[in-house]
Amino acid sequence: MTQRTDVVVIGGGQSGLAAGYHLRRLGVEHVILDAQTAPGGAWQHTWDSLRLFSPAAYSSLPGRLMPVQADEVYPDAQHVVSYLADYEKRYELPVQRGVWVEAVHRDAVFLRVETDSGAWQARAVVSATGTWTRPFLPAVPGRREFAGRQLHTVQYSNPAEFAGQRVIVVGGGNSGAQIAADLAGTADLTWVTQRPPRYLPDEIDGRALFDAATARRQALDAGRTDTGGVASLGDIVAVPPVRAARDAGLLAASPMFTRLTAEGVVWADGTESPADAVIWCTGFRPALAHFASMRLRGTRGHIATIGTRAVDEPRLHLLGYGDWTGPASATLIGVGRPAREAAREIAQLLSA
Known part of the structure; x- marks a missing residue:
């Protein structure tokens, strides 16, 4: 019918x-x-x-x-x-x-x-x-070889299930920063990002982000110079848990690894690090x-x-x-x- x-x-x-x-x-x-x-x-x-x-x-x-x-x-x-x-x-x-x-x-x-x-x-x-x-997983070499647990942002719930484990969080956006902050102090955390984390000023929240996005659209519609919108301000909103972990020195980001192995990851200098889990905060x-x-x-x-x-x-x-x-x-x-x-x-x- x-x-x-x-x-x-x-x-x-x-x-x-x-x-x-x-x-x-x-x-x-x-x-x-x-x-x-x-x-x-x-x-x-x-x-x-x-x-x-x-x-x-x-x-x-x-x-x-x-x-x-x-x-x-x-x-x-x-x-x-x-x-x-x-x-x-x-x-x-x-x-x-x-x-x-x-x-x-x-x-x-x-x-x-x-x-x-x-x-x-x-x-x-x-x-x-x-x-x-529709979570996105990047085509990182060795991703199918890794014998540990892999999950995306959509599958993460809380840090309790990772207590004491060696966890690598991948992603330099808000999800990556928030989940890394959530795990800090509970898991043996490594946070990796494609580029150094760009925090927005601490006083900025969603109100300013909306205003920035709107101003960019208005500029483009009027044929004016692109203001850059939210991306011009940074990638990570410093919400209180992220700010606290950052200020405590628990959110030191490492550059992206080059590949996964069965046991962990290989870094650009050829050294290897074991891992129990990889959390992909990759959009x-x-x-x-x-x-x-x-x-x-x-x-x-x-x-x-x-x-x-x-x-x-x-x-x-x-x-x-x-x-x-x-x-x-x-x-x-x-x-x-x-x-x-x-x-x-x-x-x-x-x-x-």
Whole structure:
């Protein structure tokens, strides 16, 4: 049986909910299909100590401020999950859970969304699947030879399971720094990065990052010189646990090793170090396999967009994958504006 609606939103995390909020305000009929069985998106699956970069008031979706978490300046992941669950309920967003979208096809005047529980026909689609389900592992020589444990950021929970072990954390971004700080003092830690860690000034948090990303987009749109955005400030937000580990001398980064062996790693000078585990904090790629048949993807798996709208398919909008779909659009505070713009464009398309 095929169901029909004006808009199908794929993904019920923060980006999908922001899209639903604005579509609802515009009176656009839609459904939100989410593969998760509970609210909260990827925030349900983060490591235990993860905290936001910004205070609650600066980490909110459109329409509702995130409540302050008691005794915490920077809310933890479970607080975000609770907020998203409340947000979905408050605005009566039409989320259908446990629905896996398998493919999207062009179907005459409609886009046909195939799922594991039936098909939908829609006049427009918003893809908001994020990146968490597509962890990236670099092609480091010997990676398949290593006999120890290898895991990605998405599989890390807490330091207890690594107590006393020799652990190598790979990655010079926020995830690498936070997980290295989490393990410091519990495991025999080695933190490796492609280049020396670049910490943002201690007073900078997510508020300043959002402002920097927005200023860069405005400059580019106006044809002015590229400001560099967030990358010009640094790679690592010095959240309190990272700052404490850094200041205690526990976050001394080493240059990247050249290869893995069965027992450990080989460094550039030829010396070897044994290891029990390697944690790859090496980023993600956009989860867009459901568009494979439409042949829209280009460089680095991205779909070319103007704002959030796909260049080669005007009925498709992409939301929350990074700056290429809106300044800071992969953040709670940043997704609101591109979600609003996408909803407005879709409403105009439907009325035409």
